[in-house]
Amino acid sequence: MWSSDELDLDAYLALLGYDGDRAPTLATLRALQRAHVLTVRWATLDSFLYRRVALDLPSVQDKLVRRGGGGYCFEHVVLFAAVLERLGFAFRAVSGRVQLGADSRRPRPATHAMLIADVEGARWLVDVGFGASPLEPVELVDGAVGEAGPWPVLLRWQEVTHGSEGWAVHEPGEGPEGPAGWKVRQVFTENPQYPVDFAVGNHFVASNDRSPFVIRPFVQRLRPDRLDSLDALAWTVARPGREPVTESVAPGEVPGLLGDVFGVRTGAEEAALLVRRLAGLERDAS
The missing domain is CATH 2.40.128.150 (Cysteine proteinases)
Structure with missing residues (x-):
């Protein structure tokens, strides 16, 4: 199966x-x-x-x-x-x-x-x-x-x-x-x-214009004592019993952040594409 x-x-x-x-x-x-x-x-x-x-x-x-x-x-x-x-x-x-x-x-x-x-x-x-x-x-x-x-x-x-x-x-x-x-x-x-059921749901999440994951990137990493989240260009660190701390990051900083904080590896071409797309999001939001 x-x-x-x-x-x-x-x-x-x-x-x-x-x-x-x-x-x-x-x-x-x-x-x-x-x-x-x-x-x-x-x-x-x-x-x-x-x-x-x-x-x-x-x-x-x-x-x-x-x-x-x-x-x-x-x-x-x-x-x-x-x-x-x-x-x-x-x-x-x-x-x-x-x-x-x-x-x-x-x-x-x-x-x-x-x-x-x-x-x-x-x-x-x-x-x-x-x-x-x-x-x-x-x-x-x-x-x-x-x-x-x-x-x-x-x-x-x-x-x-x-x-x-x-x-x-x-x-x-x-x-x-x-x-x-x-x-x-x-x-x-x-x-x-x-x-086959997951293939249907996955198609919507991965490709539909209304999917939040198509609109912006979202990355998470859980540790025993904290959760790091990256929502487009907003990096949030949450710890139990404390207020979450959020800071903005520049598009060019994201590939390094992914590797250093989230442990997600990207190749050179993918990193460059990610920076370009994030820069486009930043321009659209300004």
Whole structure:
């Protein structure tokens, strides 16, 4: 299903620095998710620069594993699903709607990819492609709190779209549909998704004029104690318990920032194209 026969598992695990047990246990899943989220880079450069993102496994692992590039949720999930399939985990893929506090009665498109793993008698939400993803799986039960990482997440079973119930992932904040101190990050149902379904969502996100990832580049890097985000030319550093700090960067500074802060490598031609496109955004905004 997930082309795991084409996976270079040893190269992937070497990138993660993982040499632990490969048995399909909860301990293995926890260790792999933590290592993946902290190591494999998250970026939308291909959408912004080329309006195309390849989802076949050889292309994904070439970019994310061998070349040190960054990808978004569909790419991360295609890679991680192949890993879980190779290791013998039982799981399904699902799609989510990223709300970030918006009213679910005006649903956004289901363009976020996740996995649900069945391990040791329980079901676990595995979300490795959000950027600021949880560092460990979260048990799929109402009221579960995932506290691995700089910020917790809360799972609730509730109305998610127009009278339909499903799962809502909450993050700290204030929103119309979460308990006090929480806002809805994304919602999803358990309807199984397959590679062909992700290909459809990926086409919209990568190429449609209304996709935010086509309009500007967005890059994130999560560490155990901070989150760096680059939204076009705005670089934000967020730490738990502190106000985020945002500064503007010049187009010519971005390729160096990507490498030094975000760990995303770009070749000379791609870096030059990125600078030109960012300079165009800067002119349009002035």
